[in-house]
Amino acid sequence: MASEEITPADRIRELNSINEDLTSVLQHAGESIKVLSPAGSEDADSLDARKAQFDGKAKDVFVALQSATARLRRQAYALEEAGIIAAQAPTLSSGGPQQSRPQGAAPGGKQAEPERITNGGLGNLDVGWLNSRGNKVGAEKEAELLDEAKDLAQRELEQTT
Numbered sequence: 676m677a678s679e680e681i682t683p684a685d686r687i688r689e690l691n692s693i694n695e696d697l698t699s700v701l702q703h704a705g706e707s708i709k710v711l712s713p714a715g716s717e718d719a720d721s722l723d724a725r726k727a728q729f730d731g732k733a734k735d736v737f738v739a740l741q742s743a744t745a746r747l748r749r750q751a752y753a754l755e756e757a758g759i760i761a762a763q764a765p766t767l768s769s770g771g772p773q774q775s776r777p778q779g780a781a782p783g784g785k786q787a788e789p790e791r792i793t794n795g796g797l798g799n800l801d802v803g804w805l806n807s808r809g810n811k812v813g814a815e816k817e818a819e820l821l822d823e824a825k826d827l828a829q830r831e832l833e834q835t836t
Contacts, residue, residue: 692746
């Protein structure tokens with residue numbers, strides 16, 4: 676059985692369709708909540724009727740949500756197959772590159788390093804270094820302190836004379 680090749684335009688159309696489905700999920704959710712209030716129902720006296728309507732609306736929410744989830748999962752699998760995204764999410768680490776090696780591996784042996792998120796996604800960017808280069812706050816505070824020192828010196832000179 677030959678399968679048709681899906682073009683990027685087809686993928687974009689599918690994502691737009693999923694986007695529209697997600698708005699319907701929100702609409703169904705809003706309707707289900709509205710049914711719970713006595714003012715939102717035509718038959719305000721019947722609690723059982725409102726419960727039945729809520730069950731139907733909630734079912735619509737879950738069906739639409741499950742459909743959108745399945746379609747998004749297919750899109751993610753297609754991105755993995757195309758090599759655009761990794762099959763496994765990168766792990767979070769707080770330091771630089773890890774120098775770990777598997778048990779029994781030679782110290783000089785090359786080991787594929789798993790992709791890691793470092794410094795909260797900033798990689799090897801040193802935020803402290805960047806902050807030290809922007810010294811505007813320090814210069815402003817220094818100017819304020821110099822002004823205060825001048826004022827203090829002026830007042831002392833005026834008091835002594």
